[in-house]
Amino acid sequence: MSSSLLDTIHLAHLPPSMAVHVAVYRDVQNAPFLRQQLLSANSEFEYAFIDASVVLSRTHALSAVFRAANDFMNGRLKSRNVHSEIVFSLNPTTNIAESFRKFGITDSTKDLLVIKVSVTPEITHDSVAAHLNQYVEGTPVPFDDETLSKIADVAKIKKAYKLGTLNTAPPNQANGTHDDGMKRLELSVLGAIALRGAT
Amino acid sequence: MTTTYHPPPLPPPFHHTLTPNLTTTSPIPMELITQGAEAHLYKTTYLSPATPAALKIRPAKPYRHPVLDRRLTRQRVLQEARCLVRLVREGVSVPGVLAVDWDLNSNSNSNSNSNSNENGNGNENSRGEGQGEGNTGSEDNGTEAKAGNGAWILMEWIEGIALKEVFRGWEASLKDNNRDENTAEEQAAAAAEERVKALLRKIGVAVGGLHRAGVVHGDLTTSNLMLRPTPSGQQSGKGEKVEGDGDEGEIVLIDFGLASQSIQDEDRAVDLYVLERAFGSTHPRTERLFGEVLEGYRGSYRGAGSVMKRLEDVRMRGRKRSMLG
Amino acid sequence: MIAIGLESSANKLGVGIILHPDDGSTPQVLANVRHTYVTPPGEGFLPKDTARHHRAWVVKLVKKALRDARVTPRDIDCICFTKGPGMGAPLQSAAITARMLSLLWGKELVGVNHCVGHIEMGRLITGSTNPVVLYVSGGNTQVIAYSSQRYRIFGETLDIAVGNCLDRFARTLHISNDPAPGYNIEQLAKKGKTLVDLPYTVKGMDISMSGILAAIDGLAVQYGLNGPWNDEDETQNTPASDEENARPTRADLCFSLQETVYSMLVEITERAMAHVGSKEVLIVGGVGCNERLQEMMGIMARDRGGTLHATDERFCIDNGIMIAQAGLLAYKAGVPTPLKESTCTQRFRTDDVFVKWRD
Numbered sequence: 057m058s059s060s061l062l063d064t065i066h067l068a069h070l071p072p073s074m075a076v077h078v079a080v081y082r083d084v085q086n087a088p089f090l091r092q093q094l095l096s097a098n099s100e101f102e103y104a105f106i107d108a109s110v111v112l113s114r115t116h117a118l119s120a121v122f123r124a125a126n127d128f129m130n131g132r133l134k135s136r137n138v139h140s141e142i143v144f145s146l147n148p149t150t151n152i153a154e155s156f157r158k159f160g161i162t163d164s165t166k167d168l169l170v171i172k173v174s175v176t177p178e179i180t181h182d183s184v185a186a187h188l189n190q191y192v193e194g195t196p197v198p199f200d201d202e203t204l205s206k207i208a209d210v211a212k213i214k215k216a217y218k219l220g221t222l223n224t225a226p227p228n229q230a231n232g233t234h235d236d237g238m239k240r241l242e243l244s245v246l247g248a249i250a251l252r253g254a255t
Numbered sequence: 256m257t258t259t260y261h262p263p264p265l266p267p268p269f270h271h272t273l274t275p276n277l278t279t280t281s282p283i284p285m286e287l288i289t290q291g292a293e294a295h296l297y298k299t300t301y302l303s304p305a306t307p308a309a310l311k312i313r314p315a316k317p318y319r320h321p322v323l324d325r326r327l328t329r330q331r332v333l334q335e336a337r338c339l340v341r342l343v344r345e346g347v348s349v350p351g352v353l354a355v356d357w358d359l360n361s362n363s364n365s366n367s368n369s370n371s372n373e374n375g376n377g378n379e380n381s382r383g384e385g386q387g388e389g390n391t392g393s394e395d396n397g398t399e400a401k402a403g404n405g406a407w408i409l410m411e412w413i414e415g416i417a418l419k420e421v422f423r424g425w426e427a428s429l430k431d432n433n434r435d436e437n438t439a440e441e442q443a444a445a446a447a448e449e450r451v452k453a454l455l456r457k458i459g460v461a462v463g464g465l466h467r468a469g470v471v472h473g474d475l476t477t478s479n480l481m482l483r484p485t486p487s488g489q490q491s492g493k494g495e496k497v498e499g500d501g502d503e504g505e506i507v508l509i510d511f512g513l514a515s516q517s518i519q520d521e522d523r524a525v526d527l528y529v530l531e532r533a534f535g536s537t538h539p540r541t542e543r544l545f546g547e548v549l550e551g552y553r554g555s556y557r558g559a560g561s562v563m564k565r566l567e568d569v570r571m572r573g574r575k576r577s578m579l580g
Numbered sequence: 581m582i583a584i585g586l587e588s589s590a591n592k593l594g595v596g597i598i599l600h601p602d603d604g605s606t607p608q609v610l611a612n613v614r615h616t617y618v619t620p621p622g623e624g625f626l627p628k629d630t631a632r633h634h635r636a637w638v639v640k641l642v643k644k645a646l647r648d649a650r651v652t653p654r655d656i657d658c659i660c661f662t663k664g665p666g667m668g669a670p671l672q673s674a675a676i677t678a679r680m681l682s683l684l685w686g687k688e689l690v691g692v693n694h695c696v697g698h699i700e701m702g703r704l705i706t707g708s709t710n711p712v713v714l715y716v717s718g719g720n721t722q723v724i725a726y727s728s729q730r731y732r733i734f735g736e737t738l739d740i741a742v743g744n745c746l747d748r749f750a751r752t753l754h755i756s757n758d759p760a761p762g763y764n765i766e767q768l769a770k771k772g773k774t775l776v777d778l779p780y781t782v783k784g785m786d787i788s789m790s791g792i793l794a795a796i797d798g799l800a801v802q803y804g805l806n807g808p809w810n811d812e813d814e815t816q817n818t819p820a821s822d823e824e825n826a827r828p829t830r831a832d833l834c835f836s837l838q839e840t841v842y843s844m845l846v847e848i849t850e851r852a853m854a855h856v857g858s859k860e861v862l863i864v865g866g867v868g869c870n871e872r873l874q875e876m877m878g879i880m881a882r883d884r885g886g887t888l889h890a891t892d893e894r895f896c897i898d899n900g901i902m903i904a905q906a907g908l909l910a911y912k913a914g915v916p917t918p919l920k921e922s923t924c925t926q927r928f929r930t931d932d933v934f935v936k937w938r939d
Contacts (some may be wrong), residue, residue, distance in 0.1 A: 068300045069268045118302045122354055126268050129359060222344055240343060243351030243411070247340030249408075250355045254333045316845055322775050327843075329908075424742070474784045475883040478857065513782065529784035535604045536725075536732045537855075552649040572738065 058223055060198040061184040067122055069230050071129075075174040077184040080108060080167070080203060081194030090192065094161070097136075097196055100187070104142035104171040105161035108223040109209040111146075112242055113201050119246050120145040121171060128175075134253075138182055148217050156214050162244040167207045168194060214241070217248050263314045266359050269299070285310075293331070293512050294303055298412060300355045308353055308411035310539045311512075314405040324362070325358075325403030331512060332357045332406040338470045338514040339410070345468035348483070348507045350410040359404040398428035413507050418458070422477055425451055429540055448544075454482075454503075455544055457552030461506035462526065463555020466562070471522045473513030475530035477537055481507040520558075524565035527552065531570075581657040582610070583911065584645065584681075585904025586638070588674035589615040589666025589694050590718055591625040593634045595641040595686045596901025597649040597656075600908055607704060607908075610649030612894060612901040613641050621754045622808070624747065627669040634673035642677070644899070653685040658916065660907025663691030664717060664928030671924040679922055685784040690907035694898075695720060695930040698864040699731060700909060703904030707888035712858045713850045714877070714928075717865035717898070720744035721845070722930060723785055723852045731936045734852040735785025742841055743867045745789045749837060752797050753830055754808050760897070764869050765834045772835020776828050780840055785848045785855070789841065796837050805830050846880050859886035868896040913937040 065076045084090075089225045093101035104121075124141035128131055135144045135152055147155030155162050161168060168190065197203045214220050222241055263268060269285065288296045293392070294313045301308035313332055316324050332355060342349045425447065458480060465472060482504045517523070527549070534542045549566075554558050581602070597611040613885040618631040619625050639809070646652065653822075661678035664671060674700040675691075682689045699713050711730070713724040721737040743762060750761030755768065778795050781788040800806045805828075849861055861881050863874065874890045895902065910916075913936040 057332075065303075067302055068304065071268075115302060119353065122302065126354070126356065129268055130356075210314070219344065240346060243343045244340065246354075247336070247343060247352040250352050251333070251336055251340060254336070254357060290854065292847065292854040316843075316877040316880075318841045319882065323780075323839060323843060326777075328782060447620065469590050474851075476784070478855070513784065525783055529786065532733075533784075536727070536734050547708075 058085050061198055062181060062188065063199040064181040065118070067118060067125070070122070070125055072172060073177070074125060075181070076118070076125075077172045077174070077179075077181060078117065078199045079170045079185075079192075080197050080207075081170070081192055082167050082207070084166055084168045084192065084194035086191075086193040087168065088163040089159055090168075091163060091165075092163050101191075102137060102139050102172075104139040105165075105167075106143060106146065106159055106169040106171065107161060107165045108167035108169040108204065108207045110159050110213055111204055112208050112210075112213055112238075112245060113204055114199060116146075116242060116245055117169060117171070117204075119249050121173065123249055123252075125173060139171065142148055142173075145249060145252070148252055150253045167193070169199075175202055176213075192222055208242070213245070217245050219244055232238045265296075266312060266356070266405060267483060269310065269312075269407075289440055291510070291512075299409075300357050301409055309350060309410045309431075310407060311410065312405060312407045315403055319382045322403035327356045328403055328406050332408055334515060335511045336408055338511045338516060340471055341506075341516065342468055344466065347464050347468050347470075348505055349465075349511070350413050350509060352408065352410055353527070354405070354409040357406045358580050361408060396532055411479050413483055413509060415481045415504060415507065417478050418454070418480040418506075419477035419537065421454065422451070422541050426538060426540045438552035450503075451541065452547045455541075458530075458557045459548040459551025459553070460509060462548070463559055464529070465508060466518075466523045466526070466559075467556035469511045469516055469518050470509065471509075471517045471527075472508060473515060473526070474510065475526055476528050476533040479508065479510040481509055483507045520565040521569070523562040524569045525561070527566050528569045540553055581908060581912065582649075582651060582655050583660050583690070584642070584901065584905040585692070585697075585900040585907055586642075586654050586674035586678050587662045587694070587697070587898050587900045587903045588638070588656060588660045588670050589664070590670060591619075591630050591633075592898040593617070593637050593641060593673070594898055594900035594903075595638075595645040595759045596899055596904045597645050597651060598901055598904040600912070607905065610651065611645040613644050613646075613649065614647065614778050614897070615641060616759070618758045619780040621756050621769060622751050623757070624751060627667045631673050633698055634670055635652050636770075637676045637851065638673055638787070641900075642681070649822060653681075653687070655688055656685065656689050657803050658907060658911045659681060660687045660690040660692050660903045660911075661922070662694045662697065662903055662924070662937045663917075663922075664694065664925040666694060666760065666924075666926065668924075671926070675922060675924040681921065682922075683917065688910050688911070688916040689819060689919060689922045690915070691922055691924070692907045692910070693928055693933045694901045694903075694929060695722065695724075696731060696933050696935070697902035697906040699724065699862075700906040702862045702864040702889065702891055702897075704905055705891045705895050706862060706890040708860045708862050708887075709774075710858065711860035711862035712843060712849060712853045713862045713864060713888060715865045716742050716845060716867035716873075716885070718747055718864065718867075719746060721787070721850050724930060725852060725858065726855045726935070727856075727939065729938065731930050731933065733929070733931050734855065735787070737789040738786050740784065740786045740793065742789060743865070745793045745841065746795060746837070748866070749796055749800075749834075750939065752800050752806050753833070754806075760866070762867055762870065765795040765838065766872065768831050769834040769838045769872065771831035772829070772833070774826060774828055774836075775839060776807055776836040777830060778836055778840045782844055783852050784849055787844045787848055789844075795874035796833055799828065800830075804829050805833065835875035838870070838872055842870070842876050845873065846876045849877065850880050850884065853884060853886065859884060860889065861886065862889040864891065864896060869893045889900070895935055909937040916937045 062232055063078045069075055097188050120142050123145040124138050128138040133141050135141045143160045144155045146159040170188060222244060286298045288298050294311045295551045297310040299308055299310045302305055313328050336352050336355045339349050339352045343351045531545055534545050553563060581600050583598055586598045593612055594614040599608045615637045617630050639892055650706055659678050659682050663676045678689055698715055710726060715722045715724060720742045722733050723735040724731045724733055746765055749759045750765055755761055755764045781791055796921040807894050850857050861877060863877060868890060878888040915936055
């Protein structure tokens, strides 16, 4: 039942074979177990496990995937594999440990974003769906902006990207809107992802 | 003598874009919009086919010494991206940055040409660096004395038309008008001139907003000023003063290829001077109205006054330039 | 029609005679003679001394030009001279000579803008109809394109001219001024290998060069390369193997200066071409002889699907024939200069000239 919510996406400009599989879960019960698999480098669990509360939108998550995939294809990974690189790509600085602390799954994670890239032909929508279905104890929800906006902790995101002073509230003029502010926040976050590591 | 020009092949990952795509539904468009001096601008998409995006590729410049070229290309693409990111944060109307690659490897083109995914892994291992956690070092190993292969930046797509076209259209209409005592025509012409003046003031306000945010553009021309239609007609620029007339849209500044972060009066004044000269050379018949731009600029932020004073000095220097150095 | 042209705006004194056949066929250069005031290494040319040189030589050159062209004063239709821009005292040499000849021979005068002279001669020699022009010399650095009867300046130097930058660095290094400091820098640069980092200043279509000159002068002093050469200097090129401690040589500095400055010039020219949508580029002015600059510009033009037009030292370097050519075009279009107005001026912008002879 839950497998049907796994979203399989072909990102523009990536090779057709490189499908991206994304699932979102709420009320996750076994975060410590999932995190342990990562720590023990269990290859069965090579995923990007992301704390969904620090994800603003679909575009935000997929931008990190795009960056990681491009670095992967150019032989420029800074972490173990493309999936750890996705978590790292969310981070505005080049500190990998920090990126996992801020964006990765923690023992207390309740809302989880899972990403898997088809880097080999064996990784398919069905294989990923079945595996997640078996091991993630949580309520699958759709990977869309509406859902993500409910989960997102905007204050935490601003802090993670050092955008504390960015005004996302409606400006004092009547014409500015909340949407404008959120759009600006999202673009600022995308810019930070794109520029990470630039010297 | 003159041969047909073929743009250089697209850098990774965009070389996948044009290859026939068997698994996805539709091919991703990649349309060459302009060959600027420094870059090729393509209209394409980002992440999903529904999101239009501008891809600016800076190919390596074979006329330049490779070391100098790599230094400049990388410096500029990063400077451009940094300015844009800063301006977005400050709420200035510019295209947001979606993705950047500031240092394409000379070998990456051939390596990732096929869509075999193992290539990436192989490269990674051969590099053998940056694997450990907590690596805070720079991302680019081996920058020295190696020829680069250009860079790219993917940005938000800005709808609308360049002001160059707007003013050209206006100047063309001036030429058509014969100076008969036709009052209706004259009135229409006067109204058109008022709209142009309002637009010029809006340009001044936009440039002021840019300067207030601590960035100078470095290449202000009417090609780099876009008029983006406002969605509903009721909204105007974010946080900018609403102008009464000529409100056909919002001014969006584009092409920050020569921009830099600066709050120096001198740099700001040179920005204005470059724009003034661009009007002189590109729109000789609009040049006389350039005062309106300065009028809009004057009121746009604290500090505009001293920049305007500095502009006089910069102009004087310009006029003297026909002397021996 | 036949015109004689006199040029004396800097350290070259030139006299040229041009024929525009009545049947409208290609103009012919009947004479093009020049004499250059050359100073010792480490010294620039001063206005007073330069003017003295020009006064001493001008009659000889006019006579030689008439002999070369096999014409008599009676055959000549107008006398063209450089009105400006340039150095005051040297400019006066040609202006006074032209006035004297005008009264002596009873011929009309045409005052010519020096920059327009370069452009018109370049167009004539290369056959390029409507190019973007890079005008680079000791006193000027401009990117020019024609539009509605003006040669409009799209970009220029914000401080010193490129030739001036090269000349002054040649002085720092005590490089010979014979035949020209720029020429000798070019020869030395061919032996350079290592690129040193120099400021690279492009602002829109304008450039700035004073920072580069200061930086490279500083490097020359730092590595003890300024001032007169010792005998062993020329052989003592640092071994290139030890890259860490490699001290730049004079050749490296010349190489780096050329690579940096010419990149800037090509860049702003390309910007202007992109801006006006032109595919032709023409290089004029003394620095335009530089083969590396021509090579770089050629690559740029090729990559844009365009064409480079350049001339050799006979026409690149200041000469009298270009003044005759531009003057005769103006004369035929009906713009002679009355004696009263036959003055010269140090400041005379290219875009001040009303180009009556073009559409």
